[in-house]
Amino acid sequence: MDNGDLATEPKLLRLLVNSISLKMAGQPTFDTNLMTLTRFLIGEQRKYPTATGELTTLLNALQTAIKSVSSAVRKAGMTNLFGLASTVNVQGEEVKRLDVLSNELFINMLKESFTTYKMISEENEHAIEIDDDKAGKYLIAFDPLDGSSNIEASVSIGSIFAIYRHDPKATDLPSGRAIVAAGYALYGSATVIVLAINNNAHCFMLDPAIGEFVLTEPNIKMKPRGSIYSVNEGYHSKWDQAMKNYVHKKKYPEKEGQKPYSSRYVGSMVADLHRTFKYGGIFMYPRTSDAPNGKLRLLYECNPMAFVVEKAGGKAMVAPGQSILDIKPTNIHQRTPIFIGSVDDVDEIMDEYNKLGTY
Numbered sequence: 001m002d003n004g005d006l007a008t009e010p011k012l013l014r015l016l017v018n019s020i021s022l023k024m025a026g027q028p029t030f031d032t033n034l035m036t037l038t039r040f041l042i043g044e045q046r047k048y049p050t051a052t053g054e055l056t057t058l059l060n061a062l063q064t065a066i067k068s069v070s071s072a073v074r075k076a077g078m079t080n081l082f083g084l085a086s087t088v089n090v091q092g093e094e095v096k097r098l099d100v101l102s103n104e105l106f107i108n109m110l111k112e113s114f115t116t117y118k119m120i121s122e123e124n125e126h127a128i129e130i131d132d133d134k135a136g137k138y139l140i141a142f143d144p145l146d147g148s149s150n151i152e153a154s155v156s157i158g159s160i161f162a163i164y165r166h167d168p169k170a171t172d173l174p175s176g177r178a179i180v181a182a183g184y185a186l187y188g189s190a191t192v193i194v195l196a197i198n199n200n201a202h203c204f205m206l207d208p209a210i211g212e213f214v215l216t217e218p219n220i221k222m223k224p225r226g227s228i229y230s231v232n233e234g235y236h237s238k239w240d241q242a243m244k245n246y247v248h249k250k251k252y253p254e255k256e257g258q259k260p261y262s263s264r265y266v267g268s269m270v271a272d273l274h275r276t277f278k279y280g281g282i283f284m285y286p287r288t289s290d291a292p293n294g295k296l297r298l299l300y301e302c303n304p305m306a307f308v309v310e311k312a313g314g315k316a317m318v319a320p321g322q323s324i325l326d327i328k329p330t331n332i333h334q335r336t337p338i339f340i341g342s343v344d345d346v347d348e349i350m351d352e353y354n355k356l357g358t359y
């Protein structure tokens with residue numbers, strides 16, 4: 001076939017142009033060697049010849065729960081999952097609210113995975129102890145659906161989890177240093193899982209066509225400094241002086257020619273932290289005069305995020321010299337102030353506290 005034949009065959013011409021542009025972009029037409037999360041976890045397990053596979057099984061159970069929550073979030077408007085718990089739908093059936101449903105999904109998937117002896121959920125007042133015949137060796141803490149005040153506005157929400165290795169007979173609670181893997185799922189414009197395991201943090205994106213999370217960014221490293229601060233500024237009058245000084249400096253830089261920081265605050269921790277993770281900067285939920293321990297919970301909100309951020313080269317602090325991950329919890333729903341993000345940005349707010357000499 002010569003060029004003359006092609007000109008009269010528009011379909012062939014289109015195919016040729018498509019294949020040339022794909023080749024030029026270096027894109028295969030279909031990836032036949034996808035690194036799915038399931039495959040990735042098997043690979044991680046193989047790095048440790050003595051591993052029993054229990055952590056892999058646990059993470060796969062979590063993956064199933066997250067896929068199901070993602071599906072429910074995407075359909076929430078249509079299936080009437082919004083609104084109050086225990087309302088009745090048009091068919092006269094009980095309708096579960098999205099956060100209640102997400103909690104049940106997490107609990108059921110994890111309970112039957114035979115990998116955990118205790119579960120701590122934001123939604124449950126008490127820890128859930130697993131019967132001996134189903135118990136495994138890990139303690140898991142999770143917030144099945146964080147940012148629930150954003151659900152009805154279709155703003156991004158997420159799930160957060162941390163897996164702790166801790167003596168099942170111990171009467172105390174583990175610090176974040178006992179975490180073996182942690183991460184979050186963001187139900188945003190795409191569903192994303194960020195998982196920190198074996199000293200690295202990786203990002204996976206749900207491909208709805210095959211229903212699998214696919215590795216999109218291995219070994220993520222955070223910028224040492226960003227140009228965004230994230231905090232609820234409505235509480236300005238209730239902040240301590242160091243916070244007021246720091247945010248003022250971000251708005252009115254002291255050095256000539258230095259640009260002010262941008263301010264971003266979704267009010268959904270997973271969304272705010274995912275952005276901080278990707279672009280750098282700082283997320284803060286400080287103490288206020290009304291709430292001396294801030295709002296966010298240590299075991300299933302701050303610790304997992306701190307673990308992920310530290311594995312990516314960032315930092316998470318409560319106060320000068322006090323890392324989030326070092327706190328010894330005394331209560332499963334304990335709250336803590338948090339300053340988390342790029343190392344230099346977190347150090348800068350800690351310096352403001354140091355300058356005032358007290359915390």
Ligand code: AHM
Nearest residue numbers: 146147148149232267268269270295
């Ligand atoms: P929730 O667990 O009740 O959803 O509350 C946690 C959320 C976080 O996602 C977010 O960072 C924070 O609450 C926002 O709180 P505020 O409205 O006080 O800024």
Ligand code: MG
Nearest residue numbers: 122143146147
């Ligand atoms: Mg929460």
